[in-house]
Every structure is written in structure tokens, then in C-alpha cells.
Amino acid sequence: MTELKIAIAGASGRMGHILIEAVGNAPDAVLAGALDRAGSPSVGQDAAAFLGKPAGVAIESSLAQGLANADYLIDFTRPEGTLQHLEYCAEHGIKMIIGTTGFDDAGKAAIAAAAEKTAIMFAPNMSVGVNVTMKLLELAAKSLSEGYDIEIIEAHHRHKVDAPSGTALQMGEVVAGALGRDLKQCAVYGREGVTGERDPSTIGFATIRGGDIVGDHTVLFAGIGERIEISHKSSSRVTYAHGALRAARFLADKPTGLYDMQDVLSLKS
Ligand SMILES: NC(=O)C1=CN([C@@H]2O[C@H](COP(=O)(O)OP(=O)(O)OC[C@H]3O[C@@H](n4cnc5c(N)ncnc54)[C@H](OP(=O)(O)O)[C@@H]3O)[C@@H](O)[C@H]2O)C=CC1
Numbered sequence: 001m002t003e004l005k006i007a008i009a010g011a012s013g014r015m016g017h018i019l020i021e022a023v024g025n026a027p028d029a030v031l032a033g034a035l036d037r038a039g040s041p042s043v044g045q046d047a048a049a050f051l052g053k054p055a056g057v058a059i060e061s062s063l064a065q066g067l068a069n070a071d072y073l074i075d076f077t078r079p080e081g082t083l084q085h086l087e088y089c090a091e092h093g094i095k096m097i098i099g100t101t102g103f104d105d106a107g108k109a110a111i112a113a114a115a116e117k118t119a120i121m122f123a124p125n126m127s128v129g130v131n132v133t134m135k136l137l138e139l140a141a142k143s144l145s146e147g148y149d150i151e152i153i154e155a156h157h158r159h160k161v162d163a164p165s166g167t168a169l170q171m172g173e174v175v176a177g178a179l180g181r182d183l184k185q186c187a188v189y190g191r192e193g194v195t196g197e198r199d200p201s202t203i204g205f206a207t208i209r210g211g212d213i214v215g216d217h218t219v220l221f222a223g224i225g226e227r228i229e230i231s232h233k234s235s236s237r238v239t240y241a242h243g244a245l246r247a248a249r250f251l252a253d254k255p256t257g258l259y260d261m262q263d264v265l266s267l268k269s
């Protein structure tokens with residue numbers, strides 16, 4: 001068995017900690033590097049110090065040092081960080097698992113371009129449950145294409161910086177795609193004041209931020225006389241980390257290219 005040599009970006013972040021612990025517990029993976037941005041107080045410390053059992057891997061701010069021994073980079077940071085890491089990984093053939101959300105169209109295009117040089121798995125949500133929910137949404141949207149108003153409601157912890165969540169946006173893309181609509185044309189992001197009656201062709205988004213909510217998503221199909229709600233609720237970030245490790249195993253024998261969690265979980269039909 002070849003060990004997966006994995007580096008973690010955003011090593012001191014919420015997901016960074018969970019990922020470092022998950023890599024440490026995986027029988028087929030080894031922590032091969034850890035990155036945080038220059039100026040972070042964590043730089044120079046052992047990446048697993050927070051667990052009380054050092055990994056012998058220091059957190060680096062230099063990509064050359066942090067990625068010297070890695071074949072994979074798992075990156076849950078911010079778009080500007082991921083885009084810097086992307087360039088280096090593409091140049092050096094390091095495979096990437098990108099969980100960061102909040103990219104604009106140019107950022108997404110940069111990821112697609114880098115995937116011509118290295119294998120990349122990019123997904124806004126790596127939990128199995130959310131990705132199965134995407135399939136349920138496709139089915140529901142196709143069957144409820146007339147007479148049902150569609151609203152996507154998401155809730156996250158108070159520290160989240162992007163809205164709507166990447167998962168909510170992907171849910172919107174899936175539903176719009178199943179209905180033959182373009183999300184860019186039909187999305188409504190929040191309402192205020194005298195909005196007029198609801199346009200039936202729109203897909204609405206509502207965002208809640210508070211406390212320590214890990215991540216809840218509901219897609220509401222509201223008709224006359226009934227409504228259907230398809231919900232997913234995360235109670236632990238471990239599911240995301242396990243999805244990221246599953247993605248690294250998936251990429252092991254893959255050539256360059258852009259993959260998503262539907263590829264990893266064989267959910268594409
Ligand atoms: N795809 C999925 O399954 C999931 C995706 N996410 C996404 O992952 C991302 C991170 O979430 P979370 O761990 O909660 O966030 P945190 O803020 O807890 O962690 C982010 C980490 O990235 C670092 N960072 C911030 N900016 C940069 C930069 N420019 N360059 C390099 N590193 C940087 C932070 O360092 P510092 O503290 O110094 O700023 C921190 O270590 C978000 O985009 C979130 O939406 C989250 C969960 C699941």
C-alpha cells in the first residue's frame with residue numbers, strides 16, 4: 001500500500017485541525033506538510049500540537065517548505081489563499097483537494113485551468129449526505145417543475161464569511177439545471193421592502209448566521225396545499241474531513257483533470 005503524503009493548508013483553522021486529526025488517524029495517510037499564512041502565530045509550531053501529540057511537522061508559510069514532501073494538498077482556506085496554492089501545485093504536479101468556498105467566476109476558471117496541469121477535486125461540501133442530497137434534489141426538481149416555488153435556506157456558525165454558502169449555491173445550480181434554468185438569471189438573494197409578488201421562475205436564497213451551527217441546508221418546494229422540504233444537517237465537521245481523505249484516495253490513480261464529489265462517490269449518472 002502506497003501511503004498518501006498529504007499537506008494541509010489553513011492548518012490552524014477549524015477545518016485544518018479536523019483534517020490534521022483525520023490524517024493522523026488514517027491507516028493509509030501521513031501528514032507530509034502544513035501551511036498557514038505568513039504572520040499567523042501558528043507558523044513554526046508543530047501542526048498537531050493542539051492534539052497534545054506532536055506530528056513532527058512544523059507549520060510553514062513558505063509553499064516550497066510546506067509542500068516539499070507532499071503529493072496532495074487539502075485546502076480549506078479562503079479563495080485568495082487557495083488561488084496562490086493552486087499556482088504552486090499546478091507547477092509542481094501536487095494533486096489538490098479544494099474545499100474552500102466563495103470563489104468568483106475568475107477564481108473558478110483559474111481552478112479549471114490548473115486542472116490541466118494536475119488532478120484537482122473541487123467541491124463546496126465533501127460530506128456523503130450532502131452529495132446524496134444533490135441527487136434527491138435533481139429528482140425532486142424534475143418532478144415538481146410546475147406550480148412549486150423553490151427557496152433555499154442555509155444556516156451556519158457566526159464565523160462564516162461567505163454567503164450564501166457554497167453548498168446552497170451548488171444546490172441552486174443542481175435545481176436550476178434540472179429545470180432548464182440559468183441560476184445567474186433566476187436567483188434572488190434575500191428580500192427587503194416592497195418586493196412585489198413572487199416571480200415563479202425565481203429560486204430564492206435565505207441565509208442565517210449564528211452560534212456554532214455546523215451547516216444546515218433546506219430546499220423548500222412550496223406548492224398550493226402542500227410543501228416539500230429536503231434538508232441536510234451537519235452535526236460534525238468530521239464528515240467533511242473524511243470526504244476529503246476519500247477524495248485523496250480517489251485522485252491517487254487519476255490523471256490531470258477537474259473532479260468533484262459526485263465523481264468520488266460514483267454518483268454521476
Ligand atoms: N467543502 C467542504 O466540505 C467544506 C468547506 N468549508 C470551507 O472551508 C473554508 C475554511 O473554513 P474554516 O476552516 O471554517 O475557516 P477558518 O477561518 O477556521 O480557517 C481558515 C484557515 O485558512 C487560513 N487562511 C485565511 N486566509 C488565508 C490566505 N489568504 N492564505 C492562506 N491561508 C489563509 C486561516 O488563517 P488565519 O486564521 O491566519 O486567517 C485559517 O488557518 C471556508 O471557505 C469554508 O466555507 C468548510 C467546511 C466544509
Ligand SMILES: O=C(O)C1=N[C@H](C(=O)O)C[C@H](O)C1
Pocket residue numbers: 101124125156160164165166167168214215216
Ligand atoms: O464554512 C463552513 O463552515 C461550511 N462551508 C461550506 C459551504 O459554504 O457550503 C460547507 C459546509 O456547509 C460548512
